[in-house]
Amino acid sequence: MYKLVLIRHGESTWNLENRFTGWTDVELTPTGVAQATMAGKLLKDAGFDFDIAYTSMLKRAIHTLWYVLDEMERSWLAIGKHWRLNERHYGALQGLDKSETAKKYGDEQVLIWRRSYDTPPPALEASDSRCERSDRRYERLSPDDIPLTECLKDTVERVMPFWNEVLAPSIKSGKRVVVSAHGNSIRALVKYLDNISDKDIVGLNIPNGIPLVYELDESLKPIRHYYLGDAEAAEAAAAAVAKQGKA
Numbered sequence: 001m002y003k004l005v006l007i008r009h010g011e012s013t014w015n016l017e018n019r020f021t022g023w024t025d026v027e028l029t030p031t032g033v034a035q036a037t038m039a040g041k042l043l044k045d046a047g048f049d050f051d052i053a054y055t056s057m058l059k060r061a062i063h064t065l066w067y068v069l070d071e072m073e074r075s076w077l078a079i080g081k082h083w084r085l086n087e088r089h090y091g092a093l094q095g096l097d098k099s100e101t102a103k104k105y106g107d108e109q110v111l112i113w114r115r116s117y118d119t120p121p122p123a124l125e126a127s128d129s130r131c132e133r134s135d136r137r138y139e140r141l142s143p144d145d146i147p148l149t150e151c152l153k154d155t156v157e158r159v160m161p162f163w164n165e166v167l168a169p170s171i172k173s174g175k176r177v178v179v180s181a182h183g184n185s186i187r188a189l190v191k192y193l194d195n196i197s198d199k200d201i202v203g204l205n206i207p208n209g210i211p212l213v214y215e216l217d218e219s220l221k222p223i224r225h226y227y228l229g230d231a232e233a234a235e236a237a238a239a240a241v242a243k244q245g246k247a
């Protein structure tokens with residue numbers, strides 16, 4: 001049996017301000033740092049250890065991983081950073097207040113933009129100063145790989161090559177893998193792993209900074225999954241994420 005640990009980054013400044021974030025590179029808050037440190041402690045106390053870590057190109061996930069590994073005394077571990085693990089691109093909503101947006105367009109429309117499987121939020125213009133196409137960290141990508149908006153389906157399509165080419169082979173080779181990523185890039189992975197329908201994925205929310213453990217069989221099919229620590233607290237934190245898009 002293999003184990004894979006997924007961690008959504010700790011609370012970010014824009015989580016705290018309740019703004020759509022996507023590919024915007026915002027920092028952890030002190031609460032986010034405490035959540036990441038606690039995630040490391042939970043993992044260490046439960047006897048977890050890792051051989052390799054992966055994260056996105058965004059500092060809220062990178063720093064979360066640093067705090068987790070530091071707490072586990074594994075700061076020396078190899079870390080792979082990849083844009084395919086970035087948060088779902090939120091298009092022209094990036095930077096807007098979620099509940100103000102719900103007041104303007106209605107809770108239902110915001111739920112569609114936040115959680116529908118195949119309806120993307122309005123796209124950014126490539127000329128918009130928020131567009132990441134001129135960001136040096138993505139200079140090796142073709143501009144077309146850098147989204148102007150994404151629905152979860154698009155995120156699944158960009159995350160899956162990373163699963164197939166990096167994560168799955170790494171796990172199958174016997175490496176113990178931890179991934180620090182984002183609410184929607186993790187939802188994309190979970191949708192694939194648990195074969196969740198396009199309809200049911202709408203109701204799935206991932207809390208900040210709580211390790212999500214997958215036990216996988218020889219062919220990497222999930223046997224079971226669970227949040228480390230207090231299961232009720234994890235459920236309450238996921239329910240709070242669901243409410244963020246209400247007026």
Ligand SMILES: O=C(O)[C@@H](CO)OP(=O)(O)O
Pocket residue numbers: 015019020021022023087088090114183184241244245
């Ligand atoms: O703003 C975002 O990028 C994501 C994660 O914080 O939010 P949501 O839960 O609304 O998809």
